[in-house]
Amino acid sequence: MKKLTTMVMAGVMASGPALADLVIPDLSYRTGAYAAGGIPFSDGYQDYFNMLNQRDGGVGGEMFRIIECETAYNTERGVECYEATKGEGALVYQPLSTGITYQLIPRATADGIPLHTMGYGRTSAANGEIFSNVFNYPANYWDGASVIINALLDENDGSLEGQKIVLLYHNSAYGREPIRTLEVLSEQHGFELVQLAVDHPGQEQGNQWLTIRRERPDYVIMWGWGVMNQVAVQEAANIRFPMENFIGNWWAGAEHDVIPAGDAANGYRALNMNGLGDMPVFADIQTHVHDAGLAAGDGSNLGSVLYTRGMYAAMLAAEAIRVAQEMHGVAAITPAMMRDGMEALEMTAARMEELGAPGIGPEFSVSCSDHGGTGMAAMQQWNASEQEWVTLTDFIAPDDAVTQPLIEEDSAMFAAENGIEARDCAM
Secondary structure (H helix, E strand, O other): OHHHHHHHHHHHHHHOOOOOOEEEEEEEOOOOOOHHHHHHHHHHHHHHHHHHHHHHOOEOOEOEEEEEEEOOOOHHHHHHHHHHHHHHOEOOEOOOOHHHHHHHHHHHHHHOOOEEOOOOOOHHHHEOOOOOOEEOOOOOHHHHHHHHHHHHHHHOOOOOOOOEEEEEEEOOHHHHOOHHHHHHHHHHHOOEEEEEEEOOOOOOOHHHHHHHHHHOOOEEEEEOOOHHHHHHHHHHHHOOOOHHHEEEOOOOOOHHHHHHHHHHHOOOEEEEOOOOOOOHHHHHHHHHHHOOOOOOOOOOOOOOHHHHHHHHHHHHHHHHHHHHHHHHOOOOOOHHHHHHHHHOOEEOHHHHHHOOOOOOOOOEEOOOOEOOOOOOEEEEEEEOOOOEEEEOOOOEOOOHHHHHHHHHHHHHHHHHHHOOOOOOOOO
């Protein structure tokens, strides 16, 4: 713990003005098997806050102070980082790990600090009546599973009857999240669901792809992260699986997932919860952060899928802070006030335009009962010759008639197990 605390304090000292009042911990992972995904997200997350500091003097006259703590995507280290940094006045945590999130939900709730688990974590945390301090807007895992099936229904004239779909998933709490939803959708739409687990870190997949070659599915859906994604794309190419029928979730659709396979990755598809493109906000980050020598990383990730997502997460946090400041009439808000701001957040197309990020996400609003947003995501496809992701669709809605009962069921179970009385959001 001594070594961890020293590292955390070094991050505090190096991260910004000592008197900053808006404290944002960054539970990053720049080392280990999942660093390829952790690095660009963290770079985007930190760079946006630093851009606001340099360009605008923070938010509401209060500067941000970023505390980075390395978790290596390890749950125990993630909890240690939380305990070591929460006393600094942390306003919100973005763990970027389902395993860490599961452990932090009771701790952060007891401490009155909000969690933003954007597109990951415990899916049923979308129910704000039970999970008062946890938010997973703009979408969650069950939304993602439903969006993929809706996209496949659309390209198959509304029917998947008799088709076979493989779920290739990381054998962890993260990877197992979509199973229940896909099982329900399988029953509803008449497709056969085959489940294949891949153990951490995901480098050994030979047996799974032998099974896929034998089963000859119509589609493979991947719930992967880190090196697992790279290996899977290469294995799919090795057995000549049609790449356009291989679809990753939004954590299996970054540049580093496909570039190692070269031209063989061409046509691979994946979800994305955030838009892509040359947004004006990137120019501001380049000018005020990168050109000023203040970048969180080496600058090479600017505009990439996960850099953009990290920046989007920071943007949503900054907007919630603005809302909280207006609600409570103070600039130096507390974690409790931050929670209020997150619960009253509304992202409109006009506001995203004002922020220099048009189309970075779907319009959504948060409320006492709904901490999950609209659940919409777009489909993108890898163009190997141009080395870029091409957005194929508008943001697609999930099937709420399927996902909402599952959220209610799981959150009710969590409440019963933990003696939680649901909030009355009608008041």
